[in-house]
Amino acid sequence: xxxxxxxxxxxxxxxxxxxxxxxxxxxxxxxxxxxxxxxxxxxxxxxxxxxxxxxxxxxxxxxxxxxxxxxxxxxxxxxxxxxxxxxxxxxxxxxxxxxxxxxxxxxxxxxxxxxxxxxxxxxxxxxxxxxxxxxxxxxxxxxxxxxxxxxxxxxxxxxxxxxxxxxxxxxxxxxxxxxxxxxxxxxxxxxxxxxxxxxxxxxxxxxxxxxxxxxxxxxxxxxxxxxxxxxxxxxxxxxxxxxxxxxx
Amino acid sequence: xxxxxxxxxxxxxxxxxxxxxxxxxxxxxxxxxxxxxxxxxxxxxxxxxxxxxxxxxxxxxxxxxxxxxxxxxxxxxxxxxxxxxxxxxxxxxxxxxxxxxxxxxxxxxxxxxxxxxxxxxxxxxxxxxxxxxxxxxxxxxxxxxxxxxxxxxxxxxxxxxxxxxxxxxxxxxxxxxxxxxxxxxxxxxxxxxxxxxxxxxxxxxxxxxxxxxxxxxxxxxxxxxxxxxxxxxx
Numbered sequence: 152x153x154x155x156x157x158x159x160x161x162x163x164x165x166x167x168x169x170x171x172x173x174x175x176x177x178x179x180x181x182x183x184x185x186x187x188x189x190x191x192x193x194x195x196x197x198x199x200x201x202x203x204x205x206x207x208x209x210x211x212x213x214x215x216x217x218x219x220x221x222x223x224x225x226x227x228x229x230x231x232x233x234x235x236x237x238x239x240x241x242x243x244x245x246x247x248x249x250x251x252x253x254x255x256x257x258x259x260x261x262x263x264x265x266x267x268x269x270x271x272x273x274x275x276x277x278x279x280x281x282x283x284x285x286x287x288x289x290x291x292x293x294x295x296x297x298x299x300x301x302x303x304x305x306x307x308x309x310x311x312x313x314x315x316x317x318x319x320x321x322x323x324x325x326x327x328x329x330x331x332x333x334x335x336x337x338x339x340x341x342x343x344x345x346x347x348x349x350x351x352x353x354x355x356x357x358x359x360x361x362x363x364x365x366x367x368x369x370x371x372x373x374x375x376x377x378x379x380x381x382x383x384x385x386x387x388x389x390x391x392x393x394x395x396x397x398x399x
Numbered sequence: 400x401x402x403x404x405x406x407x408x409x410x411x412x413x414x415x416x417x418x419x420x421x422x423x424x425x426x427x428x429x430x431x432x433x434x435x436x437x438x439x440x441x442x443x444x445x446x447x448x449x450x451x452x453x454x455x456x457x458x459x460x461x462x463x464x465x466x467x468x469x470x471x472x473x474x475x476x477x478x479x480x481x482x483x484x485x486x487x488x489x490x491x492x493x494x495x496x497x498x499x500x501x502x503x504x505x506x507x508x509x510x511x512x513x514x515x516x517x518x519x520x521x522x523x524x525x526x527x528x529x530x531x532x533x534x535x536x537x538x539x540x541x542x543x544x545x546x547x548x549x550x551x552x553x554x555x556x557x558x559x560x561x562x563x564x565x566x567x568x569x570x571x572x573x574x575x576x577x578x579x580x581x582x583x584x585x586x587x588x589x590x591x592x593x594x595x596x597x598x599x600x601x602x603x604x605x606x607x608x609x610x611x612x613x614x615x616x617x618x619x620x621x622x623x624x625x626x627x628x629x630x631x632x633x
Contacts, residue, residue: 159508170508223512248509255500318514320521321493322500323416347405350412362500363416363493365523366589372514380592381599388595390417399405 152178152243156191158203159250161259168259170248180239184227185210185217187238204262210234212375215310218317219263220250225314225373232312232375252317256324256359269359270311270327276355277348278331280340293339303337306330308376315370315378321362326370328356329386330378336389346393353390416496417593419489424590426482426489431587431612433479434579438619444632445623448556455555487531494524519585526582533575540568563627572624580617584610 154175161168175191182190185207192202208216212235221227227236241247249263257265295303309330316324332349335341341348364383371380393399412418443454461471513521540546541558548568549561562568587609591597597605626632 157509220507220509220511223507223509224514250507250509253501253505253507255502255505318511320516321497323497325416347408350405350408353415353417354408354411357415360500362497363420365420365493365497365520366585366592367516367520369514369516372516379599381597381602384592384595384597387417387421387593390412390415391421391595394409394412394418397409399409 152180152238152241152245154178154187154238154241155244155246157246157248158263159259160203160262161251163261164258168262170250178238180237182238183210183234184221184236184238185234204260204264206264207234213310215312218252218312218314220248220252220317222248225252225317226312226375230373230375230377232310235375252313254316254322254361256322256361257313257316265313267311267313269324269361270313272359273324273328273352273355274331277344277351278335280335280344282340295338299337303334306334306337306378306382309334309374309378310376312375314373314375316361318369318373319362319364320367320369321365323364323370324356324359324361325364325383325386326374326378326380328352329382332386332389333382336385345389346396347399349386349389350393350399353386416493419493420593423486423489423493424593426486427586427590429478429482430486431583431616433475434583434616434620438616441620441623444556444559445626448554451556451559452554483531483534487527490524490527517585519581520589522581523585526578529578530575530582533571533578536571537575559623560627560633563624566628569624569628573621576617576620579620580613583613583616587612 156173156175157170158173159168160171173191173195175187175194178187178190185205188203188205195202205219206216208214210217212232215232217233218226219233221233221236226233228240229236251257251259251263252265252267256269257267260266307330309327311327313327315326316322319325332352335348336345366380366383368380371378440454440458444451446454459469459472463470466474536546540548540562541555544551544558547558547561548565550557552558552561563572588606591605591609623632
């Protein structure tokens with residue numbers, strides 16, 4: 152199949168960027184979206200041009216490194232990561248728009264690569280447990296009800312790709328923050344720091360200049376890991392509880 | 400931020416986006432309760448002029464002689480006004496924040512395709528502004544009677560009947576009530592989620608409830624004006 156790509160090109164931080172049109176020919180339906188970009192980049196390199204920069208690592212949908220907005224949808228038309236999106240989701244002759252995540256908290260470094268350090272700083276603020284080191288505790292030492300364990304696990308599958316921010320009309324990072332708050336909040340190990348964690352993480356989220364959540368739900372709809380929207384409700388509940396009790 | 404004390408963190412969190420949203424949820428809830436009572440009161444128009452005017456008079460003398468004349472009414476008005484102001488303050492603050500979070504120059508070049516968002520959720524902000532303007536018009540029309548299409552009157556019943564016989568008055572109220580319906584449809588659901596009441600197993604029920612309440616309020620408010628227009632109440 153032959154594809155026309157309109158890709159965001161930007162030389163570096165703070166530079167003016169623009170959409171540039173490229174033709175990619177003989178694309179196989181079995182290629183992933185990133186492999187199609189590889190083909191384009193080989194062509195550009197042979198022609199002596201600068202290849203399109205994009206983030207990627209595992210290419211099997213588990214690391215969270217890749218992610219671009221394709222035709223106006225974060226990670227494109229399938230609910231998965233960009234690396235697991237295949238060209239069979241497109242038709243011969245399609246014009247495909249490719250843009251980076253757009254948010255003040257995610258400045259573009261180059262082309263389609265954005266700096267997601269804001270997410271790291273939210274985790275640094277409280278997305279951890281202060282566990283003692285030593286030998287691993289017995290797996291049965293801490294019984295956890297099945298429903299809680301399942302909910303914690305579902306939330307823990309967040310790979311921090313940033314699609315939630317890209318899709319949100321407010322550029323809010325609340326689904327990401329809520330996933331970690333819910334993950335640790337459902338488990339006994341997360342309890343001692345539960346109130347302080349949610350307060351610190353929400354403050355850091357706001358300080359990074361993410362927008363506020365308006366419960367529109369675009370984040371959960373594009374999330375490749377299916378982090379449910381009710382995690383945000385859990386975060387709100389934990390924060391209001393922490394503010395009311397004052398016991399941090 | 401990472402090193403500041405927990406006490407300071409707590410006071411910062413009182414100004415967080417989540418706290419602002421919660422303020423919107425609580426004040427919105429007060430306004431929804433008011434709308435339900437208001438809608439119920441409006442339906443008394445079907446009891447005739449005497450019943451409706453007596454209802455309107457009764458609101459002004461609730462609590463007498465414990466409270467001065469219109470005492471209870473003013474307490475309600477102050478609570479409602481405070482709710483509207485807090486609701487609007489939080490809304491504009493979050494609106495400005497959202498604009499800052501994706502500033503000009505960092506917007507998407509291609510139009511983003513909505514994946515599952517509702518029309519109601521997309522129109523909350525401008526819809527809210529339209530509703531605020533409508534409330535001013537509505538108070539000038541039926542409370543203070545400064546705007547008196549069809550003729551002013553001391554009888555609330557006559558104000559209603561005079562006004563809603565005119566097509567454009569009916570039309571402004573129709574548009575406003577549909578806007579109320581959309582605002583409540585997303586607002587009620589959003590408030591439950593914001594106050595921490597949502598769970599995956601409950602999400603569907605909450606959404607259906609929000610739609611049902613929004614529909615009942617919209618239809619309930621529209622019945623009296625349409626009845627006047629079509630001559631069922633005169």
